Each structure stands twice: as structure tokens, then as C-alpha cells.
Amino acid sequence: MIFSGDWTNKMDPAAPSNEPGVRTNERISRLTLILGLVAALLVFFLRSHLYAAGIAVGTALAWLNFRWLDQALAVMERQATVQEGAPAVRVPPGTYAKVVGRYLLMAAAIYVTVHYFAVPLVSLIVGLLALGAGAFAASIYEVISGS
Secondary structure, rough: OOOOOOOOOOOOOOOOOHHHHHHHHHHHHHHHHHHHHHHHHHHHHHHHHHHHHHHHHHHHHHHHHHHHHHHHHHHHHHHHHHOOOOOOOOOOHHHHHHHHHHHHHHHHHHHHHHHOOOOHHHHHHHOOOOOHHHHHHHHHHHHHHOO
């Protein structure tokens, strides 16, 4: 990070953090997009534009799914911390909408992409696997760098 010290507001989800888990999540997010889009470019030049489009759409869905899950969990964690000692933690309804909505969005996007644009389903699945590749690459980085 460019800045050092604890100058950020811990309750602000947009504020940069020095926590290792947050850095790892950011790394997974970046690597998911990078690896998926590089794979899509390679497939575009070596195979077919439809397969490349499927990988790109699958990668975007995997990235969006990861981001929404991460944001929803951050809100739930923050609410549980703020409301510590309360008999029941109240979570904003929009958080639940993101948890459920990500699956509905993925299903709708996959259906439309395969049905209307004739993109091969296997290419979408490969794109969705970009999240696993990003998590794997981030884990290898963590092990090698010791951070």
C-alpha cells in the first residue's frame, strides 16, 4: 500500500485495509479477472469467438458472484460486531437480496447467453472456474511470499 498506518475508518467498506484477509480477497478478485480474460483472449485467437465470449461472460459472473458474496459477508460481520450482545443481529434486507440475487443473476445470464447467443455451455463453465484459478494463484502467492 502507498499509505501506512491506521488512518482508515474501519467501518467504511471502500477504505483500504492492511488486514491480510482483505488483501487476499482483493488479490483473488484481480487474479480472477486477469486469468479469465487472458484465457478468453487466447481462446479467441486459437479457437472461436463464441467460446471466448463464453469464457469472458463466465469470468465476469464468477467475479461478480465473488464480489457480492464478499460484500454481503462484510456487512453481516460488521452488523454482528456493532450489535454485539443483542439477542438477534439485524442485517439490512439488501444484503439478503445480494446473497440470493447473485444466484438468480447467474442463472438468468447463463440461460440468455446459451439460449439466445448460442455460446457453448462448457465455455461458460470454464469462465466460472476462473474464480478457482484466481483463488489458487492467490494462495500460491501467499505461500511463496509469506504474507
